[in-house]
Amino acid sequence: MRDRNQSASRYTVLREMLAPDERAIEAVVGRYQKVAPAVTRFARSLSGNDRLRVVLGPESAASPDEVVCDPRLFQAAANRAAPVTAEEMALASALHEVVHLVSTDLEGTEPPILHRLEKEAGPVGEVLFFSLEDARQERQGLAKYRGARSVLADVYLAALPAALSQAGPIGQFALGCFLLTGDYCERANLERRVDPRVEKALNEATAQCEAAARVRSPEKVLDLALELLEIARRHGLLTKLADSATAAQEKAVEKSDAAKAADGVDLVRLPSPSVKDAESYEDTRRAAQARAGLSDRKGASELAGDASTDQLLRVSQAPTVYLPTGMGGKLVVGPAPARFATFAPEGLAAMTTASRKWGLTQRQVSGELYPLFAANQRRGLRSGYDQGDVSPHAALFIGAGLYQRMYERRAARTRRSYAVSLLVDASASMLQPRTNGSHRTSWGMAAALMGAVTLARLCDELQVDFEVALFNRGFATRPDDTEWSYTRAASQTAAGLRQSHGTAADRLTTTINHYLVKSFDRRWRDAENVLAGMFWTASEPAQAALAARRNPKSSPPVSMFERAANVDEFNLIHAAERMGRLGANVRVLVILADGMTRGSVSALAASVEAVERSGTTVLGIGIGDDTVTDAYHRFEVVNRPEDLTRAMIDGTRNALRRGLALWGMDTWWLRPARGVQIDYTKELVGA
Numbered sequence: 001m002r003d004r005n006q007s008a009s010r011y012t013v014l015r016e017m018l019a020p021d022e023r024a025i026e027a028v029v030g031r032y033q034k035v036a037p038a039v040t041r042f043a044r045s046l047s048g049n050d051r052l053r054v055v056l057g058p059e060s061a062a063s064p065d066e067v068v069c070d071p072r073l074f075q076a077a078a079n080r081a082a083p084v085t086a087e088e089m090a091l092a093s094a095l096h097e098v099v100h101l102v103s104t105d106l107e108g109t110e111p112p113i114l115h116r117l118e119k120e121a122g123p124v125g126e127v128l129f130f131s132l133e134d135a136r137q138e139r140q141g142l143a144k145y146r147g148a149r150s151v152l153a154d155v156y157l158a159a160l161p162a163a164l165s166q167a168g169p170i171g172q173f174a175l176g177c178f179l180l181t182g183d184y185c186e187r188a189n190l191e192r193r194v195d196p197r198v199e200k201a202l203n204e205a206t207a208q209c210e211a212a213a214r215v216r217s218p219e220k221v222l223d224l225a226l227e228l229l230e231i232a233r234r235h236g237l238l239t240k241l242a243d244s245a246t247a248a249q250e251k252a253v254e255k256s257d258a259a260k261a262a263d264g265v266d267l268v269r270l271p272s273p274s275v276k277d278a279e280s281y282e283d284t285r286r287a288a289q290a291r292a293g294l295s296d297r298k299g300a301s302e303l304a305g306d307a308s309t310d311q312l313l314r315v316s317q318a319p320t321v322y323l324p325t326g327m328g329g330k331l332v333v334g335p336a337p338a339r340f341a342t343f344a345p346e347g348l349a350a351m352t353t354a355s356r357k358w359g360l361t362q363r364q365v366s367g368e369l370y371p372l373f374a375a376n377q378r379r380g381l382r383s384g385y386d387q388g389d390v391s392p393h394a395a396l397f398i399g400a401g402l403y404q405r406m407y408e409r410r411a412a413r414t415r416r417s418y419a420v421s422l423l424v425d426a427s428a429s430m431l432q433p434r435t436n437g438s439h440r441t442s443w444g445m446a447a448a449l450m451g452a453v454t455l456a457r458l459c460d461e462l463q464v465d466f467e468v469a470l471f472n473r474g475f476a477t478r479p480d481d482t483e484w485s486y487t488r489a490a491s492q493t494a495a496g497l498r499q500s501h502g503t504a505a506d507r508l509t510t511t512i513n514h515y516l517v518k519s520f521d522r523r524w525r526d527a528e529n530v531l532a533g534m535f536w537t538a539s540e541p542a543q544a545a546l547a548a549r550r551n552p553k554s555s556p557p558v559s560m561f562e563r564a565a566n567v568d569e570f571n572l573i574h575a576a577e578r579m580g581r582l583g584a585n586v587r588v589l590v591i592l593a594d595g596m597t598r599g600s601v602s603a604l605a606a607s608v609e610a611v612e613r614s615g616t617t618v619l620g621i622g623i624g625d626d627t628v629t630d631a632y633h634r635f636e637v638v639n640r641p642e643d644l645t646r647a648m649i650d651g652t653r654n655a656l657r658r659g660l661a662l663w664g665m666d667t668w669w670l671r672p673a674r675g676v677q678i679d680y681t682k683e684l685v686g687a
Helices: 004-010 025-047 070-077 088-101 115-143 146-166 170-180 189-190 196-214 218-234 247-266 278-291 307-317 339-359 369-378 394-399 404-409 444-462 483-509 524-539 543-550 566-581 601-613 626-632 643-663
Strands: 053-056 061-063 066-069 318-323 329-332 331-334 362-365 416-423 435-437 439-441 465-476 511-518 588-592 616-623 634-638 673-677
Touching: 025 053, 025 070, 025 088, 053 307, 061 404, 061 435, 066 070, 066 196, 088 115, 088 146, 115 146, 115 170, 115 196, 115 218, 115 247, 115 278, 115 511, 146 170, 146 247, 170 189, 170 196, 170 218, 170 247, 189 196, 196 218, 247 307, 247 416, 307 483, 307 511, 318 566, 329 511, 339 444, 339 524, 416 444, 416 566, 444 465, 444 588, 444 616, 444 643, 465 524, 511 524, 511 566, 524 543, 566 588, 566 601, 588 643, 601 616, 601 626, 616 626, 616 643, 626 634, 634 643
Parallel strands: 053 066, 331 511, 416 465, 416 588, 588 616, 616 634
Antiparallel strands: 061 066, 318 329, 362 673, 435 439, 465 511
């Protein structure tokens, strides 16, 4: 065990050391996840079951091949004042809970222990029994893990002074028995700080506490608890009743003494439902029996069938994005729902109609850029995932022993490489009707997605690495979600989190989300149908919602666009970091939104400036909103759908052309583009 003085000098009290956001439940669970493999190995070793899984769930319960830890227990531990680090507390509290879940078994005795507690021990005896059993399990289960026991000792001893000052005689006695049985404190240290009657009682009870630490069955622990109850009674630690007291009065006094005894112990020990009291143990056992069989059918990633705990774990695992201002926040990142591809036929037809209505033409040949990029390809300086054809002289290279060198040359990213990232605001306001000439239509997101398709085709033709992502705030959807699974998970998660985490429920349910429609490492053709389905949802939101209501189990989650607020700066930084990891020399980031961030305008401006200093060109496009001028150095404000697409394409083309000019390519000959009207319905993937 660590020396207390050394420990106090090296560590700050945990509650003071952690910032408020680090004490939040998702941060606590995130720390637990880092030690989860070690905890699982410990649980398997302790139980002798190599198939045992340790997962998180709303109730602490166990089944033959599973133990379920309540994440709220870890949060309660993290909020304790103790001279330990957050990482130490995460591991020690997890091991502590697993010890009790695996070791607590009060069944199969004759007569049953719970029956004896009720008939022989009474309320006070029950508290003493569970205090001894709690300490016995910790001492025996963690005997080989001195580091974890030293953390528990530090946590308990840090709470001891306040607990002794608040507890009455019976509370001090129960607490002393717990600490002596667990070997967390010497008797001499306790005797100087307790009531004189308690001092004498602890002196007599030392033998029983030492015996409780050695026994291997809860029946013997109960026998020792009954002896401690008699010691407490002999030394006057229990409330004395008048000879004329009724049975009801006697029962009320026993409950009062039991509450005082439990309060003394609970002020120090870490909570664990399986060894708290008889009622809590019964609830834990019933929960395990109710879920027996169901847990065995779960996939390894599922968490006790609880949507709120699943969401909690998801938020804890989400990356934390840090802004140049020092502010940090969680960003839930994942693929866009694949089910939007079911709307692809309607979407491609709508795109054809929209391109004619808005007077847009798809550039089959990308103007003056095409010959310049073609020249790069002929020189072996291709940018995309395909690094060019194998040389016709490959056989000679192989024969000369130069194959490895040739392979390394093809695998290396080229000097003249380009990357484009498009971020589209996917909040509900983008679906609201806007004036377009004399009509009001929902063209904001539709025009943005049409621009995304056009930009994607331009990049695909030039073989430029590109990415398309949507961002919003709300309950985060999953890649395989349908409308039914999404709305069901959202309602269950919100209800569960409100019950278990109160005011933190909205923060945990409504997250900042970043959906990758087409990532850098995917082919455009793999994402085209999903983007087309999203276009139909955006251009005909009422029809898409009707289709989702009619067939919720097969339709995409159209309800994911229901929230209006966004925090643009976190998505901007994350997209820039992803693009920076490509190693491209010329990087263009286009952000499209219909209003300013709901975070901080100054933080967004600082983020834009930091990204541009890294060498990335950032273009902000506002739809009917000029607030982009407050945060972006390069910006466009558009009020018609046709202007939006042209602004996106022209801004990207100009940025790429500036990148070419940096490498001396501005003297190459130019060739105008040929505008061709495209029938998108002929390009349905798989048609």
